[in-house]
Amino acid sequence: MERPSWAPEGIDLDRPSAARVYDYFLGGAHNFAVDRGLAEMIAGMTPNIGDTMRANRSFLRRAVRFMLAEGIDQFLDLGSGIPTVGNVHEVVRQANPEGRVVYVDVDPIAVSHSRAILDDDEHTVAIQADVREWDRILEAPETLRLLDLTRPVGVLLLGVLHFVPDADDPAGIVARIRDVIAPGSYVALVNATDADQPPEVIEAQKLSSRTGTPIFLRSREALAAQHAGLTPVEPGLVHLPLWRPDSPVDVDDHPERFGALGVVARKDS
Numbered sequence: 001m002e003r004p005s006w007a008p009e010g011i012d013l014d015r016p017s018a019a020r021v022y023d024y025f026l027g028g029a030h031n032f033a034v035d036r037g038l039a040e041m042i043a044g045m046t047p048n049i050g051d052t053m054r055a056n057r058s059f060l061r062r063a064v065r066f067m068l069a070e071g072i073d074q075f076l077d078l079g080s081g082i083p084t085v086g087n088v089h090e091v092v093r094q095a096n097p098e099g100r101v102v103y104v105d106v107d108p109i110a111v112s113h114s115r116a117i118l119d120d121d122e123h124t125v126a127i128q129a130d131v132r133e134w135d136r137i138l139e140a141p142e143t144l145r146l147l148d149l150t151r152p153v154g155v156l157l158l159g160v161l162h163f164v165p166d167a168d169d170p171a172g173i174v175a176r177i178r179d180v181i182a183p184g185s186y187v188a189l190v191n192a193t194d195a196d197q198p199p200e201v202i203e204a205q206k207l208s209s210r211t212g213t214p215i216f217l218r219s220r221e222a223l224a225a226q227h228a229g230l231t232p233v234e235p236g237l238v239h240l241p242l243w244r245p246d247s248p249v250d251v252d253d254h255p256e257r258f259g260a261l262g263v264v265a266r267k268d269s
């Protein structure tokens with residue numbers, strides 16, 4: 001298959017990528033037949049999956065707006081994905097034209113496409129790194145230029161730590177972030193969960209092992225342990241539509257059908 005101009009050289013066009021499968025579910029154009037095939041297979045087993053991804057984007061917007069209202073003016077978005085409508089920097093710009101955003105993703109297409117749309121934006125950058133390489137992210141010239149980590153920052157880990165296996169200690173990643181950020185900072189987390197899920201969701205999860213980045217569904221207890229040492233703001237760790245909905249009608253009759261839990265937690269001291 002021919003490589004489209006937006007895809008950097010060297011990427012494997014025959015293996016699905018989590019970022020491109022997600023892009024497809026959100027209606028984006030940066031995906032290949034192999035990604036669409038896997039997405040359709042997952043959707044066939046779990047018809048709610050598209051709704052879950054949209055619920056995640058909606059959580060992202062609400063969480064960022066909450067942090068902006070709390071005075072946060074700089075954001076580190078880890079596992080930021082292929083840019084789509086309602087990106088973090090767009091939400092930030094609406095409230096604060098000077099707000100800073102550093103996007104980080106391991107996927108080269110997510111990073112190259114982010115850079116393309118951010119070309120003339122002095123306050124936003126995208127860097128390619130693995131969330132497990134926290135020191136490299138902290139020391140990247142782009143991070144040092146845009147973020148002042150002696151001041152509060154909003155850290156987003158939305159739909160990314162479920163790609164990190166237990167062996168790589170996802171809770172340890174959050175703990176390292178917690179140790180570095182200033183008091184008054186916030187961390188937002190969204191993770192796929194097996195809490196309250198029917199068997200077909202657990203089966204569909206196995207399909208994700210066909211991507212370079214399989215998904216690990218985690219229990220409510222494991223996800224609560226991820227933000228140990230941080231103080232969750234109300235309503236705590238909940239199914240996505242239940243987190244500070246814009247309107248009561250946005251809350252589904254079965255919020256658990258979205259298959260993911262979200263939380264925003266504050267570093268107090």
Ligand SMILES: C[S@@+](CC[C@H](N)C(=O)[O-])C[C@H]1O[C@@H](n2cnc3c(N)ncnc32)[C@H](O)[C@@H]1O
Pocket residue numbers: 018019022056057060078079080081082104105106107110129130131132157158159160163164213
């Ligand atoms: C489901 S998308 C979520 C995108 C965005 N955060 C959102 O919530 O809309 C997950 C993203 O995490 C990225 N990702 C997966 N594993 C990663 C890792 N170890 N380090 C950095 N990014 C990772 C994928 O490339 C993908 O773009």
